[in-house]
Amino acid sequence: MEMTFAPEHLAFRDEVRAFLRDAMPPHIRAKADVDANFTHAEIMEWHRILHAKGWAAPHWPAKHGGPGLDATARFILSEELELAGAPHLSVFGLSMVGPLLMEFGTDAQKQRFLPKILAGEEVWCQGYSEPNAGSDLASLKLSAEDDGKGHFILNGQKTWTTYAQYADWIFLLARTDPTAKKQAGISFFLCDMKTEGLTAKPFLTLGGTPAFCETFFENVRVPKDNLVGPLNGGWTIAKALLGHERTLIAAVGLSTRALRRVKRIAQTTLIDGKPAFDHPGFRAKIARHEIKLEALRMANYRTLAGAQLGKAPGPESSILKIRGSEIFQQCFELAMEIMGHDAMEWFNEPGSVPALEQWVPSAFNYNRATTIYGGSNEIQKNIIAKHLLGLPGA
Amino acid sequence: MDFELSPDQKTIVSTVSDFVKKELPLPRMRRLRDDPTGFSRDTWKQMGDLGWLGISYPESAGGFGGTFVDASLILEQFGTTLVSEPFTESALVAGHALLLASAPDQHEKYLTPMLAGDTVLTLAWSEPQTRYNPARIATRAEKKGTDWHLTGEKTWVLFGNTADHLLVTARTSGEDGDPDGLSLFVLDSDTPGLTKHPLATMDGRRAAHLKLDCTLPGDRLLGAEGKAHEAISRALDIGAAAACSEGYGVMKTALAMTLDYLRTREQFGTKIGTFQALQHRAVDMFIETELARSTAIMASIKVGDEDPAERHRAVSAAKVHLAVSGRHVAAQSIQLHGGIGVTDEHDIGLYFKRMQVLTTLWGDEEHHLTRFASLPSFSP
Numbered sequence A: 001m002e003m004t005f006a007p008e009h010l011a012f013r014d015e016v017r018a019f020l021r022d023a024m025p026p027h028i029r030a031k032a033d034v035d036a037n038f039t040h041a042e043i044m045e046w047h048r049i050l051h052a053k054g055w056a057a058p059h060w061p062a063k064h065g066g067p068g069l070d071a072t073a074r075f076i077l078s079e080e081l082e083l084a085g086a087p088h089l090s091v092f093g094l095s096m097v098g099p100l101l102m103e104f105g106t107d108a109q110k111q112r113f114l115p116k117i118l119a120g121e122e123v124w125c126q127g128y129s130e131p132n133a134g135s136d137l138a139s140l141k142l143s144a145e146d147d148g149k150g151h152f153i154l155n156g157q158k159t160w161t162t163y164a165q166y167a168d169w170i171f172l173l174a175r176t177d178p179t180a181k182k183q184a185g186i187s188f189f190l191c192d193m194k195t196e197g198l199t200a201k202p203f204l205t206l207g208g209t210p211a212f213c214e215t216f217f218e219n220v221r222v223p224k225d226n227l228v229g230p231l232n233g234g235w236t237i238a239k240a241l242l243g244h245e246r247t248l249i250a251a252v253g254l255s256t257r258a259l260r261r262v263k264r265i266a267q268t269t270l271i272d273g274k275p276a277f278d279h280p281g282f283r284a285k286i287a288r289h290e291i292k293l294e295a296l297r298m299a300n301y302r303t304l305a306g307a308q309l310g311k312a313p314g315p316e317s318s319i320l321k322i323r324g325s326e327i328f329q330q331c332f333e334l335a336m337e338i339m340g341h342d343a344m345e346w347f348n349e350p351g352s353v354p355a356l357e358q359w360v361p362s363a364f365n366y367n368r369a370t371t372i373y374g375g376s377n378e379i380q381k382n383i384i385a386k387h388l389l390g391l392p393g394a
Numbered sequence B: 001m002d003f004e005l006s007p008d009q010k011t012i013v014s015t016v017s018d019f020v021k022k023e024l025p026l027p028r029m030r031r032l033r034d035d036p037t038g039f040s041r042d043t044w045k046q047m048g049d050l051g052w053l054g055i056s057y058p059e060s061a062g063g064f065g066g067t068f069v070d071a072s073l074i075l076e077q078f079g080t081t082l083v084s085e086p087f088t089e090s091a092l093v094a095g096h097a098l099l100l101a102s103a104p105d106q107h108e109k110y111l112t113p114m115l116a117g118d119t120v121l122t123l124a125w126s127e128p129q130t131r132y133n134p135a136r137i138a139t140r141a142e143k144k145g146t147d148w149h150l151t152g153e154k155t156w157v158l159f160g161n162t163a164d165h166l167l168v169t170a171r172t173s174g175e176d177g178d179p180d181g182l183s184l185f186v187l188d189s190d191t192p193g194l195t196k197h198p199l200a201t202m203d204g205r206r207a208a209h210l211k212l213d214c215t216l217p218g219d220r221l222l223g224a225e226g227k228a229h230e231a232i233s234r235a236l237d238i239g240a241a242a243a244c245s246e247g248y249g250v251m252k253t254a255l256a257m258t259l260d261y262l263r264t265r266e267q268f269g270t271k272i273g274t275f276q277a278l279q280h281r282a283v284d285m286f287i288e289t290e291l292a293r294s295t296a297i298m299a300s301i302k303v304g305d306e307d308p309a310e311r312h313r314a315v316s317a318a319k320v321h322l323a324v325s326g327r328h329v330a331a332q333s334i335q336l337h338g339g340i341g342v343t344d345e346h347d348i349g350l351y352f353k354r355m356q357v358l359t360t361l362w363g364d365e366e367h368h369l370t371r372f373a374s375l376p377s378f379s380p
Helices: A007-023 A026-033 A040-053 A071-083 A091-104 A107-119 A234-243 A252-268 A280-308 A315-344 A360-371 A377-387 B007-023 B026-032 B041-049 B068-081 B087-101 B104-115 B229-264 B276-302 B308-342 B348-360 B365-374
Strands: A124-127 A143-146 A151-158 A169-175 A186-192 A198-203 A212-223 B121-124 B140-144 B147-158 B165-171 B182-188 B194-200 B206-216
Touching: A007 A040, A007 A071, A026 A040, A040 A107, A071 A252, A071 A280, A091 A107, A091 A124, A091 A169, A091 A186, A091 A234, A124 A212, A143 A169, A151 A169, A151 A186, A169 A234, A186 A212, A186 A234, A252 A280, A252 A315, A280 A315, A280 B276, A280 B308, A280 B365, A315 A360, A315 A377, A315 B276, A377 B276, B007 B068, B026 B068, B026 B348, B068 B087, B068 B229, B068 B276, B087 B104, B087 B121, B087 B165, B087 B182, B087 B229, B104 B121, B121 B147, B147 B165, B147 B182, B165 B206, B182 B206, B182 B229, B229 B276, B229 B308, B229 B348, B276 B308, B308 B348, B308 B365
Parallel strands: A124 A169, B121 B165
Antiparallel strands: A143 A151, A151 A212, A169 A186, A198 A212, B140 B147, B140 B165, B147 B206, B165 B182, B194 B206
């Protein structure tokens, strides 16, 4: 057993760190230093910088323009990006529809879409959830009818379509056979956001930023070429995504950075004239968070070491999403507690609170989403209970 | 990063697992609860013959040149049936204290026979107000010519009633709490002036309070006078890591028993495992168990690290995690068993009790949390 990275991976990590030191533009670095929210334009600027280096999609294979890294190097690159506080590239193209097209798309679809996803020339969003189809996703109603003339006609509504207002394309699940059993009548489509009849209306999240949209489809015409996989085979495709890149799902790097911020805030917040970091109660709380995170990091390393050997993810990997999302939230809860009255901050002019604290309240609120999106933690627990623990169905 | 078991390690796991299932099943532990010795000398000898006791020791001391990871694999299996033999107390904590503190001739005299399964050792370090700081002791050793005279008392000495040799800490110089000035002596169990008050522990094992008013020849001092703190501190870390590995075995067994109960127990005309509230509790237990496995592996790899900062960070993180997750799993396993879980007759309570003792031994949650938070690596 060995708990350190191999020399070639340590060398790669040094290379990534050196790149991050040099390549991050000053205005992005200034925001990264205080973990501010990045604008869409800044995210796409960073996407282009990473793409020029060949690192926009660490997990893409070389034949699709990815860096062709092994599992450990992919993990290192992703984690270093998280640790540096770099803008988080949109996942919908790079991590979701891209890998799905590689697995299920036609050659024409791959050629048409993959290069533009990689280059950041086309931005994607995801159309899964509907007002009445959340955790019970298979009850979705948005309909796609074959017009017999080369198109499907889409009618209905999607919701929580994150950053649809910036998206050029949407991948979505639609009902193509209303008579079939729930999961059996669903197909997977790609749709141009500029298509007539399609409108995305942003709305504010708890975080006070417009991250979500309601997206309406009124007789939206989608060419048959934009069906991915077989007709009525969409559920299989959607499920395939669940198994991708388990090593990154815990986002240990993000939580590590969030906890580091908690400590920095604790060092500059005084209680009775002394740093909160030296206050026994807060110090113990921070230590508990760090120990939880260490346990998650170790579970993640075990998954990673297995992936490096090409093994299927073990039982430890199924807990990564649940625990990773919880710890990330808890870091912000703790930051808020340490901040005292500053935790009431809400989009006031810079300087109203220390720069390090400015974005914490917004993030604290928005991050309630981390235990909900991508299959809520309760759904994850249902899956574990059934498939890993062999508990009987209701 | 590599967490695969080597072929040798896989053999250890399957051998120990088979032996434990066949020779040391849980009913045996139940019987030993009423036995004043609390374990079997024959089984101890078998463990020596099989090479388990010497697995983490160099060949020069009569060991097999393995690692703490190898020992942790054995302990994980021992946790599944609550094996009563003093593997952690003698073959890890006392043995390594001896190895680290003393010279080869003393290894040959006291360590090698223990590794062969012929004797049992124990480390007597705690006193009424020691809590988890081995330097906070009142026992003193004074030089009388070439002899040493020890006076004081020791509490909760595990297997102190039956151990053949007791490694006893005493202050030979310095103030209360000083790491310097702590010395280690080896006493035979029948040393004149050594009084043993036998004790039962909650988990069905045996211990003793000791009173010391003994004169020892000079060669009973292990290693250099006043320089034993490092060896004792490392031995206690080894004990903490061992508790994490055994604790994982306890947790996974309690979880398996609970899942089994959820799959078979019927109420309201259906298996109770169909209820989502209970399913999610079971998943929470599973999550804690998997994380405890991860931290136990981390501790077993790092406990041998020469850098104390690395060692302390990993061991303390794992021990805190064991306390939190172990307590959770043990308590939930009782809760999900319902009334039957609160009877002495049902086995699940035996795992609950062992887990509680493991959280107490070798530094509890508070001790390791404080130590973790005081390490330089904790500051940003």
